[in-house]
Amino acid sequence: MGRPRAVARPASGLSPREEVLAAAAELFTAQGYSATSTREIAERAGIRQASIYHYFKGKEDILAELLESTVRPSLEAARALLGSPAPAASRLWALCHRDARLLCSGPHNLGALYLLPEADRFGVFQELRSALRDCYADLLTAVAPGLPQAERAVRAQLVFSVVESVILIRRDASAPVPGTLAEATADAALRVGGVADGELPAVRDLGRTLAADG
Structure with a gap:
């Protein structure tokens, strides 16, 4: 279930939503929030950019989830x-x-x-x-x-x-x-x-x- 992946990725045991959060966590902490695009997050997570919006409203929603966690x-x-x-x-x-x-x-x-x-x-x-x-x-x-x-x-x-x-x-x-x-x-x-x-x-x-x- 869920959106298809854009590229094959090694099995991580994470759901696509969790993959997005993990990718965003890596990018936000490495290069900053403003310098990170949803395209980069999607590429790192191995999904299409449009698929991010199946799980989150946008980049702010992703950051909110990470902060609250x-x-x-x-x-x-x-x-x-x-x-x-x-x-x-x-x-x-x-x-x-x-x-x-x-x-x-x-x-x-x-x-x-x-x-x-x-x-x-x-x-x-x-x-x-x-x-x-x-x-x-x-x-x-x-x-x-x-x-x-x-x-x-x-x-x-x-x-x-x-x-x-x-x-x-x-x-x-x-x-x-x-x-x-x-x-x-x-x-x-x-x-x-x-x-x-x-x-x-x-x-x-x-x-x-x-x-x-x-």
Whole structure:
């Protein structure tokens, strides 16, 4: 079912729609959004250019899907962790780990798409990212309930920024493997959030279990 391919391609196990997303991810991250045409995406995906419009309204629709794919899984995990009875610090560690791992996994650095000037106009993506940031803030409130509201807001933003810093780290070809980078990022984020070094090993141990359970 679906539109025919323009050229024969090795079997990838992906549907034509997924092939379009994979091709666009490669091209957008390698040469930029504005410099990439739907013709190039179609050629890379092995389909006719007109067939793209069977799956997407256009290039903006493809970018919106890619952007949202970097946030939705983390937001779902965050909402589940907010409802968990586990200690708040371990829940926050698990969220930082899962979010960082998502951003530094996969063949292409999709988080780098956040840096595109075009990203600001994608309302659904911005709403999802804002909701995820709010979940970080809610967990940090549970970790450090005695902090003044203004300081807590600043720390929440810092924790969120530490996690998203993997986007820039991943641009370095010598960046650590995703699992190692995700753990180091989660540790750093918890320190910024106010968790003492002496408490971190126990927080991390339970956090690993929570991250794996999601």
